[in-house]
Amino acid sequence: MTNTAIIGIGQTDVREHWETSIRHLAWYAIEAALDDAHIHDIDAIYVGNMLAGQLSNQNHLGALVADFAGLRGVEAMTVEAADASGGAALRQAILAVESGLVETALVVGVEKVTDETGSPVLAALATALDSDYEVINGQTLTGAGALLMRRYMHVYGVQLADFAGFSVNAHANAAANPRAMYRNRLKPEAFAAAPMVADPVSLFDEAPAGDGAAALIVTRADRAGDMVAQPVQVLASALATDALALHDRRDPLWLSAAEASARRAFAAAGLSPNDIDVFELHDSFTVMAALSLEACGFAARGEGWQLARDGHIRRDGRIPISTFGGLKARGNPIGATGVYQIAELVQQLRGKAGDCQVAGAQVGMAQNLGGTGATAVTHILRG
Amino acid sequence: MTNTAIIGIGQTDVREHWETSIRHLAWYAIEAALDDAHIHDIDAIYVGNMLAGQLSNQNHLGALVADFAGLRGVEAMTVEAADASGGAALRQAILAVESGLVETALVVGVEKVTDETGSPVLAALATALDSDYEVINGQTLTGAGALLMRRYMHVYGVQLADFAGFSVNAHANAAANPRAMYRNRLKPEAFAAAPMVADPVSLFDEAPAGDGAAALIVTRADRAGDMVAQPVQVLASALATDALALHDRRDPLWLSAAEASARRAFAAAGLSPNDIDVFELHDSFTVMAALSLEACGFAARGEGWQLARDGHIRRDGRIPISTFGGLKARGNPIGATGVYQIAELVQQLRGKAGDCQVAGAQVGMAQNLGGTGATAVTHILRG
Numbered sequence: 001m002t003n004t005a006i007i008g009i010g011q012t013d014v015r016e017h018w019e020t021s022i023r024h025l026a027w028y029a030i031e032a033a034l035d036d037a038h039i040h041d042i043d044a045i046y047v048g049n050m051l052a053g054q055l056s057n058q059n060h061l062g063a064l065v066a067d068f069a070g071l072r073g074v075e076a077m078t079v080e081a082a083d084a085s086g087g088a089a090l091r092q093a094i095l096a097v098e099s100g101l102v103e104t105a106l107v108v109g110v111e112k113v114t115d116e117t118g119s120p121v122l123a124a125l126a127t128a129l130d131s132d133y134e135v136i137n138g139q140t141l142t143g144a145g146a147l148l149m150r151r152y153m154h155v156y157g158v159q160l161a162d163f164a165g166f167s168v169n170a171h172a173n174a175a176a177n178p179r180a181m182y183r184n185r186l187k188p189e190a191f192a193a194a195p196m197v198a199d200p201v202s203l204f205d206e207a208p209a210g211d212g213a214a215a216l217i218v219t220r221a222d223r224a225g226d227m228v229a230q231p232v233q234v235l236a237s238a239l240a241t242d243a244l245a246l247h248d249r250r251d252p253l254w255l256s257a258a259e260a261s262a263r264r265a266f267a268a269a270g271l272s273p274n275d276i277d278v279f280e281l282h283d284s285f286t287v288m289a290a291l292s293l294e295a296c297g298f299a300a301r302g303e304g305w306q307l308a309r310d311g312h313i314r315r316d317g318r319i320p321i322s323t324f325g326g327l328k329a330r331g332n333p334i335g336a337t338g339v340y341q342i343a344e345l346v347q348q349l350r351g352k353a354g355d356c357q358v359a360g361a362q363v364g365m366a367q368n369l370g371g372t373g374a375t376a377v378t379h380i381l382r383g
Numbered sequence: 384m385t386n387t388a389i390i391g392i393g394q395t396d397v398r399e400h401w402e403t404s405i406r407h408l409a410w411y412a413i414e415a416a417l418d419d420a421h422i423h424d425i426d427a428i429y430v431g432n433m434l435a436g437q438l439s440n441q442n443h444l445g446a447l448v449a450d451f452a453g454l455r456g457v458e459a460m461t462v463e464a465a466d467a468s469g470g471a472a473l474r475q476a477i478l479a480v481e482s483g484l485v486e487t488a489l490v491v492g493v494e495k496v497t498d499e500t501g502s503p504v505l506a507a508l509a510t511a512l513d514s515d516y517e518v519i520n521g522q523t524l525t526g527a528g529a530l531l532m533r534r535y536m537h538v539y540g541v542q543l544a545d546f547a548g549f550s551v552n553a554h555a556n557a558a559a560n561p562r563a564m565y566r567n568r569l570k571p572e573a574f575a576a577a578p579m580v581a582d583p584v585s586l587f588d589e590a591p592a593g594d595g596a597a598a599l600i601v602t603r604a605d606r607a608g609d610m611v612a613q614p615v616q617v618l619a620s621a622l623a624t625d626a627l628a629l630h631d632r633r634d635p636l637w638l639s640a641a642e643a644s645a646r647r648a649f650a651a652a653g654l655s656p657n658d659i660d661v662f663e664l665h666d667s668f669t670v671m672a673a674l675s676l677e678a679c680g681f682a683a684r685g686e687g688w689q690l691a692r693d694g695h696i697r698r699d700g701r702i703p704i705s706t707f708g709g710l711k712a713r714g715n716p717i718g719a720t721g722v723y724q725i726a727e728l729v730q731q732l733r734g735k736a737g738d739c740q741v742a743g744a745q746v747g748m749a750q751n752l753g754g755t756g757a758t759a760v761t762h763i764l765r766g
Contacts, residue, residue, distance in 0.1 A: 002484075021515060044622075052510075053436050057518060059510035060465040063624035063640075063757035067631070073643060075622040077471040077758070078463040079636075082443040088460040092475055099481035100384075125440035125587070132404055239427075239458040241446035248450070257446075260456060334572060374446040 001269065004097045005224035005231040006038025007216035009343040014181045014331030015214040016114045017211040022056050023068040023214040027362035030069045030258040033106065033215035037228060042217075043102045045076035048109035050335035054124040056115045065108060075102075082128035083284065086110065086214070086338025087239070087368030087377030093218045094237045104221060109339030112326070121209065125334070128371035130245035142206055144246060144372045145285035146198035152253055152287050154303040155199065160200050163286035164191040165308030167204050167328055170283060174314065174325025176355030181210045181331030207284045210331035214339040216346075222356070230350045236268035236380040244374045253302075257376035258295035258367060265365070265378040266297075273297040276359040276380070278348050279319055280341040282369035283326040292367055293319070296378075320358045323348060338368030338377060348381025384652065387480045388614040389764070391420025391600035392726040397714035398566045399497050400594040405439050406451040407494040408596040413452045416489065416598035420611060425600075426485045428459035431472035431492035433718035437507040439498045458485070460550050465511035466667065468492065469597070469721025470622070470760030476601045477526060477620045478559030486602060492722030493596040504592065508717070511754035513628035523590055527755045528668035529581035534635055536583065539685040543583050546669035547574040548691030550587050550711055553666060558710025559738030564593045564714030573710060590667045597722040599729075602701035612643065613733045618746070619651035619763040627757045636685075641678035641750060642761035648748070648761040649680075656680040659763070660744040661731050662702055663724035665752035666709045673705035675750055676702070679761075703741045706731060721751030721760060732766025 002087045010032025012025055026047070034040060045066050062076030081088040086109035092103035114120055125141045126134075134144065152158060167186055174180035186204060194202035224231035240260035246252045266272055273296060281296075283289035290304030298319050299307050312318040324330050324344040327337060345364035347353040353361075361383065368377045393415025395408055409430070417423060428449050436442045445459030464471040469492035477486035496504055503655060508524045509517075517527065535541060550569055557563035569587060577585035607614030623643035629635045649655055664679075666672035673687030679700050682690050695701040706726040707713050710720060728747035730736040735745075744766070751760045 023515070050442055051436075053434075053507070056514060057506065057510055058514040059433055059463060060627060060753055060757060062471075062625050063515065064462050066624050067626045067757075072626060073623055075474075075638065076464075076624050077468075077475070077622070080442060080461040080463055081445050081459075085460075088445075092460075092478075095475075095482040095484060096478045098484060099478040101478060103479060123440065124436070129439055129443075130447065131441040132406070159446065169615075184476060239460070240456055241449050241459050243450045243455060244443060244447050256456065366517075369445065370443055374443060374450075 002094055002098060002234045002237060003221045004094045004234040005221040006216050006346055007219055007224050007228045007231050008033040008038060009346045010212050010215040011179055011340060011343050013179050014187040014210040014212035014333050018114055020121030022052055022058060022110055023064055024281045025112060025211060026065045026108050027069050029213035029215040030106060030108055033217050036134060037217040041104065042067055042071055042074055042106045044096055045074055045105050045106045046089040046093045047078045048086035048335045048339055049078050049111060050080055050082055050085045051111060051113065051124045056112055061139060081375040082370035083334045083337055083371030084375040084377050085335035090176045090216060090338065090379065091237050091239050091377055094234060097218055105218045106215060107218060107339055108213060108215040109336030111334040111336045113209045114209045114211050134245050136366045142198045142201055145206060146201040147246060148252060148372060149200050149285060149287040156254060158305055161192045162305050162309060163205065164188040166283060166286040166289045167191050169308065169313050169324040170326040170328035173323050173356055174211045177324040177330060180325040180329055181208060201285060205286050207327035207332040210333050211334035212336050214336050214343045216339060216342055232290050232346045232349050234379065235263035235382050239377045242374045244371060246372055253297040255291050255373040255376065257373055258292050258369065261376040261378040262296040263293055269380045271380065273314035275363055276319065276365045278323055278358045279321050280345055280366040281321050282367055283328050284332060289367065296367060315358050323358055324356050341368060342365040342379060345381050349381055385477060385617045385620060386604045387477045387601055387617045389599050390602055390603040390611045390614050390731050391416040391731055393419060393598040394562055394723060394726050395596050396562050397593040397595035397716050397739060401497055405435055405441060405495040406447055406705060407596060408495060409448045409491050410452050410594035412598035413489060413491055416600050420600040424612065425454055425457055425489045426486065426487050427479050427692045428457055428489045429472040429476045430461045431469035431718045431722055432461050432494060433463055433465055433468045433498065434494060434507045439495055445507040464758040465753035466717045466720055467751045467753030467758040467760050468718035472760065473599060473721065473725060474620050474622050474760055477617060480601055480603055488601045489596045489598060489724055490598060490601060491598040492715040492719030495594045497594050515546050517628050525581045525584055528589060529584040530629060531635060531755060532583050532668060533639055538636060541688055544575045545688050545692060547571040548747055549666060549669040550574050552691065553705040553711035553725040556706050556739055557712030560707040560713060563708040563712055564591060565712045584668060588669050590710035590715040593716050594633045595716035595719050597719050597726045599722060599725055615732050616765045617762065618765050619648035621647035622658045622760045625757045627754060629755055638674050638678040638756040639752050640756055641675055641752065644759040644761040645679040646762050652763045654763065658746055659702065659748045661706055661741045661747045662704050663728055663749040664704050666705055666711050667715060679750060698741050706741055707739050709744065724749040725762060728764050732764055
């Protein structure tokens with residue numbers, strides 16, 4: 001168990017924020033988080049971001065965001081691990097607070113993909129993969145997802161329609177989340193009939209990239225109770241890596257980084273998958289949701305998709321996932337995604353998730369993945 | 384004082400490494416650092432890098448570098464703060480070790496600017512500045528340096544030739560550094576006659592960007608002595624920020640982030656400028672060297688340039704700087720620069736700096752700046 005707790009959260013809508021600069025997006029989330037925690041003093045800021053350099057011609061977000069949020073001078077830097085940047089930024093904030101050298105840290109995940117459109121965005125997202133060996137041969141992030149999904153279908157004898165439950169569940173949950181990018185309900189028939197993006201990944205299979213920012217305030221657990229009514233305890237935090245390229249992995253259908261980070265997190269928390277009431281996973285593709293469930297021990301190998309088919313991932317199911325819509329329907333603000341996951345868990349564990357609430361949720365887990373799983377960050381929280 | 388020490392260092396040459404990929408560069412430095420520390424086990428890797436996404440189409444360097452260095456699975460991520468990325472990565476490694484959750488951390492700064500040439504490099508470097516308010520109006524990093532230098536000359540009544548001492552000293556020191564990009568000696572007359580890049584910044588004023596990687600092994604000080612013969616103690620570590628845009632600062636001629644981080648570092652170490660035997664500063668432009676000396680208390684306001692004029696910055700002077708050539712002559716591998724500074728300090732404090740040695744150096748300081756000083760990272764080490 002760590003001696004850290006989350007005492008404030010803030011989020012913007014996930015959508016196309018054409019009119020809003022990246023610094024404004026970050027500020028909106030920071031302001032909300034500071035208000036939520038009733039504080040003004042921050043010792044360090046960790047920005048989770050992947051693409052600002054490529055899509056907004058802006059690096060150096062730490063100092064920029066600190067200044068624009070009225071926190072000029074504060075220690076600040078960017079943490080990057082592809083679409084696991086948000087989770088990695090929280091991991092650094094926790095280490096900083098645990099060090100005793102930082103009392104209160106702010107984590108802000110921010111991403112703005114709409115400063116560009118089309119192929120620059122595809123090229124930027126592909127920087128999560130192995131540039132020299134995958135991308136140079138024409139691979140894209142969606143193409144990599146398609147390879148994984150096709151392999152999964154082939155090895156485990158699964159059909160395209162068998163993945164529908166993940167997207168249907170995500171959209172059903174997003175309908176109750178005012179921050180979500182897509183609040184429309186999705187029928188299994190629509191999933192099965194969706195246009196292909198990269199066969200077998202269809203329009204309703206892949207999570208849509210969106211603009212957004214989310215923020216967290218992290219401080220020592222031993223003082224958090226004096227600061228807010230409902231601090232959320234960080235029970236465990238773990239980050240592991242794997243080869244970037246699918247072809248370099250021992251087994252492309254086994255997310256070893258997801259497994260390693262989950263195993264370490266469970267050990268640190270003294271818990272097992274059965275103890276998790278709600279799980280925010282990285283459903284960038286439906287197959288990634290299945291693989292994450294398997295790697296973390298919620299399903300046997302090759303059977304993750306069955307949890308979706310049988311309804312176990314619903315809000316009233318055995319292991320609710322994507323309870324605010326997940327990457328699929330809340331939207332995927334890339335480097336901010338890992339921070340959204342935690343902000344959503346905090347709402348669940350406070351019992352303040354509104355119509356997204358999982359009844360009686362006390363222990364939550366989040367897993368944020370980079371690329372096709374080369375980085376995995378797992379956090380376990382208790383309300 | 385921190386409970387961290389540096390027990391291994393590694394560096395590649397700084398030059399145009401056309402034939403070498405970014406992963407190879409990182410690996411060469413990592414291998415050397417692991418050999419130097421006589422260890423193989425690493426708990427976490429912090430990669431200091433600014434430009435790989437833009438210039439090498441490669442983000443997600445943490446997992447990539449870990450895997451390629453034979454450390455697949457290890458916790459790893461990138462830390463970015465423009466050209467202060469290397470210093471910021473070390474800062475995170477120190478916090479991680481101080482947390483007790485990471486026993487041994489690897490810091491690797493790596494940058495490859497030669498995957499592109501010309502305007503893409505200029506555009507990428509300009510992402511250290513404020514994109515929406517500086518760069519959109521045509522500003523470049525060199526242009527920003529020129530504004531600062533012109534202002535300095537105007538306010539303090541200093542002439543162009545008065546800055547020559549910084550570059551002359553850097554080249555004189557680099558002549559003895561086999562890793563340096565430019566080992567030629569520079570005469571004051573050549574400095575004064577150099578072609579203008581952005582008036583008054585000339586060809587021999589601005590530090591040249593180069594490819595390179597440097598690595599450090601950081602562990603707990605209380606075990607470092609059992610591991611290597613000459614651990615170097617980290618006395619203090621501090622990071623502060625300022626507005627990105629020059630026009631947003633209270634006083635463009637005062638590097639408030641440099642001053643704040645130095646003040647905190649001196650306080651934590653219980654030291655003052657008089658106690659520093661060698662100072663690796665961020666001489667991206669000669670005026671930045673002057674401003675850093677002033678902000679850190681080595682010179683009065685407006686008088687930093689006099690230390691160069693009077694020879695006090697030489698290896699046998701009052702406050703030796705750029706002892707391996709500094710950014711100016713060792714070369715400026717952007718996101719790796721802050722790690723080179725520390726590797727060079729470690730050589731000084733071990734008494735193993737060869738012909739670059741500052742006699743009797745026991746306490747060293749490094750200051751790594753981002754952009755025009757919006758991020759400043761200060762470390763104080765003792766041999």
